[in-house]
Amino acid sequence: MHPASVILLLALILGLPSHGYCLDEIKILPGSSDKDRRQAYPNAVLIRILEVTRDSDGPYRITLSHLRMTQKRALSELVSGEHVNVIVVATCRELEDKALPIRIPVLRGLLSYRLLLINGRNLDKFKCVDSLEALKRLKGGSGMQWTITKIFRHNGFALVTGNNYEGLFCMLDFGRFDYFSRGVNEIFEELQLRKKCIPDLCIEPNLALYCPMPCYFFVSPAYPKLADRIRRGMEIISANGELDALFQKHFGTHIARARLKERTVFKIDNPLLSDETPLDRPELWFTP
Template sequence: MNQPGYKKNLTRCLLLLACCLSSTNAVAAMARVVYPLTASEDADSRYEYDWAVLRVALQKTEARYGPFELHQSTHPMSSQRVAQELFTPGGRINIFARATSPELEQQFLPVRLPIDRGLLGYRMFLVRDSDLPRFAAVRTLDDLRKLSVGQGKDWIDVPILRAAGFNVVEGTNYPGLFGMLSAGRFDFFSRGIDEAQREYRERRGVHPHLVVEPTLLLQYPLPLYFFLRRDAEGKLLARRISEGVEVMIRDGSLNTLFQQYKGASIKAGELQKRRVLHVRNPHLTPETPLSRSELWFNPLTGK
């Protein structure tokens, strides 16, 4: 047997095997993250910022956790369907973003870092233009309670507002809520600062009599979290996303993204000119990181 040739061929085989194993491991290490498409219509930009934060958080952690693929589900899902898909092992998504509740935090794995720095808890109203004088006359929560508020079915805002004494009318789907408001089924649609303004721009062609109410601001703590499946993949992704968002907080990139997506709406809302009405959120869990001031933004002070 030709020993030198044998050893040379053996070395080549081992190197080839190592390359194959390395390639296999690289493919296995690729994190595939799938978030839900929430509406079949074009006019639905509610979650663009959330997925931008997710992408950057994954990018910030590539050196430690490896490459990733970020995809949107191919079919639109209702909020109920989103939860069902994430709850089901092997479901079509493995992450969603939503205002938190004790039930969500028990059923799924939350990343307890508020994606939008708590901005969702500052609420402006979409109303019918003919009702503007009624809202201009509101001075207290008792005044506002005389008007009915619309929300999506099973949204976390529903129990918060009902606990505060409001008459809440629920709609079964998001696009239908604008039609319900136009038809007088309720008096105002309570939305986040940037949501109200974007939705007004997106919907005014179809609902020309809806406007953003200019005098009031309703506020309650409402953290928006990423949620993942409670399995090994979910725990790994939750750890990765948490570490990535923490990096974004420290290096300022979260605030940069926040200002890019939310800054214009905050400025346009002229919040300092509004009467601010506060209500409690009795549904926050003890783990809510309210003591970490760097996680929260106050749009009234700009800090």
């Protein structure tokens, strides 16, 4: 069984209603494709949040939508709360104005550290990349509606965009662009799941990007009590060490494989962060 399915099955079992409480219904989205495993960790975090607040807030039920949506549509649906009322996504001021942000980085900022997925046939192109400006002269691939795409454009990167998650890996294989930047939390499993179909995919061995880009839980404005529950639960599991334990369980091996201290790391600016980003709370952030 898919790990995310196991997590959701446990949520349905653990969240069965009991006497005296109203049931909190949490409506979440599936991955962008059958090979998209990125939701397994945030779903595990969400379940711990709901469990540590069970005594104070009561039972819950997690419903997985059957709909796959572009990011633009998902954000629109989040505002209404009809089909989805909780998402995890990289933050920006516009989204924080439209929905209810829980300003504790779910991924502890790991998405900020980005490696380059490339076509192995083009590895020699990257041997000459000794500066950020040299990297910008190559073509990057990115999702049309993604927050990172806006950040790259602000910083002057040459980009080719696509509107289909799986399609971006194929575009890289076909040579439409030179690299596809992926978070340390994403890239290793993405490569493993596609290596048989796209054998030339590989990870560039010497470079990385850093851009401060926290991912938050965002809750529909139609569900303010649920937002308060998730906010309190995040503070609890952050303080008691459970969030870090989940983080290490899911990503400890990825972090070791990334060898961030051995890479040349190019830093880029994120103009989309709000003034309320908790950069003054170092305990919330991963550092290599």
